[in-house]
Amino acid sequence: MDKQVERFKLEFPSKSRESDALDFLNEFAEANTVIHGSGGLDYVESYDEWLKKLEEDRVRKPTEQRVPAETYFLIRESDNRIVGVISIRKVLNKALWNFGGNIGYSIRPSERRKGYNKINLFLALCVCKNRGMEAVLIDCEKRNIASARSIQALDGKLLYEYMDEELGYEIQNYVIDVRHALDKFGDKYAPMMFEYPA
Numbered sequence: 001m002d003k004q005v006e007r008f009k010l011e012f013p014s015k016s017r018e019s020d021a022l023d024f025l026n027e028f029a030e031a032n033t034v035i036h037g038s039g040g041l042d043y044v045e046s047y048d049e050w051l052k053k054l055e056e057d058r059v060r061k062p063t064e065q066r067v068p069a070e071t072y073f074l075i076r077e078s079d080n081r082i083v084g085v086i087s088i089r090k091v092l093n094k095a096l097w098n099f100g101g102n103i104g105y106s107i108r109p110s111e112r113r114k115g116y117n118k119i120n121l122f123l124a125l126c127v128c129k130n131r132g133m134e135a136v137l138i139d140c141e142k143r144n145i146a147s148a149r150s151i152q153a154l155d156g157k158l159l160y161e162y163m164d165e166e167l168g169y170e171i172q173n174y175v176i177d178v179r180h181a182l183d184k185f186g187d188k189y190a191p192m193m194f195e196y197p198a
């Protein structure tokens with residue numbers, strides 16, 4: 001018999017997810033690994049403060065210092081579990097053009113290598129399309145194979161790579177054509193979503 005396909009949605013964080021979110025965050029701490037794309041969940045004083053910040057990020061007017069962004073949990077339908085997080089910066093300032101790009105993401109350590117970040121990124125591209133974004137810039141450490149392959153899986157094209165002397169490692173910059181990726185991979189990922197992003 002065919003294995004049941006897992007389905008996912010992106011969910012804007014709310015108060016009702018507080019204990020799940022803290023459990024999610026704790027898993028990164030226990031694995032001693034960094035979290036990317038959480039909009040600051042790892043450095044705020046409290047969950048409530050984080051929710052407030054996410055709402056401010058969502059409606060912010062872009063400046064050279066701060067840009068508008070939307071952060072979502074990736075939720076698995078079968079057990080309603082937070083399996084990942086993703087943050088979409090809807091506008092780039094000069095600093096983000098150089099480093100950071102439009103999208104950052106993480107999958108919780110216990111749920112990695114199951115293809116989840118590819119659906120995470122696909123769903124985020126749906127949000128990007130809904131916001132009128134035609135292309136997204138994503139950068140990643142060259143040695144972060146899982147991140148690079150997630151981007152390549154959505155037809156991300158390598159723009160350039162460089163050695164960041166300050167960080168001490170090589171960075172790759174990719175671009176994804178949003179409409180092209182959604183058209184090309186829509187049939188593949190449609191069965192893996194249970195709510196189309198708003």
Ligand SMILES: CC(C)(COP(=O)(O)OP(=O)(O)OC[C@H]1O[C@@H](n2cnc3c(N)ncnc32)[C@H](O)[C@@H]1OP(=O)(O)O)[C@@H](O)C(=O)NCCC(=O)NCCS
Nearest residue numbers: 036104105106107112113114115116117118146147149150
């Ligand atoms: C990067 C990250 C999000 C990938 O999540 P994931 O759910 O494990 O990735 P997926 O299972 O969707 O795999 C994506 C691709 O990477 C490959 N991959 C995943 N983990 C891998 C590993 N450890 N080594 C080699 N390839 C790997 C997969 O095979 C897949 O490639 P394919 O399409 O060619 O088969 C996850 O490792 C993570 O959270 N890392 C910490 C945060 C981070 O580095 N974020 C990126 C910076 S913004």
